Amino acid sequence: MVFPRPEWEKFRERIAQLPMSAQWWKRIFLGNAMDVDMDATGRVLISPELRQAAGISKDTMLLGMGNHFELWDKATYDAQEAEAMQGDMPDVFKDFSF
DSSP, X not given: OBOOHHHHHHHHHHHHTSOGGGHHHHHHHHHTOOOOEEOTTSOEEOOHHHHHHTXXXXXXXXXXXXXXXXXEEHHHHHHHXXXXXXXXXXXXXXXOOO
């Protein structure tokens, strides 16, 4: 996940308030977070450590998810999307109007 700074701070506070039973997930989310920079052409520079952790090799997908972005390895995203499309739509969408 890629957050603009104000959204990251909100997310970080929510994670920090989780109970001790979620301590490892707090470590995963907060302990592995890194600031990223943009280059002169507006590209976001993702560290090799974060690319490796996300399984990103070459081609990527950047998805706008409202208050944050998701950065995916394209092949992984395509496989996950195909799997989701083969299944039933979640119940939460049963009364949703498009």
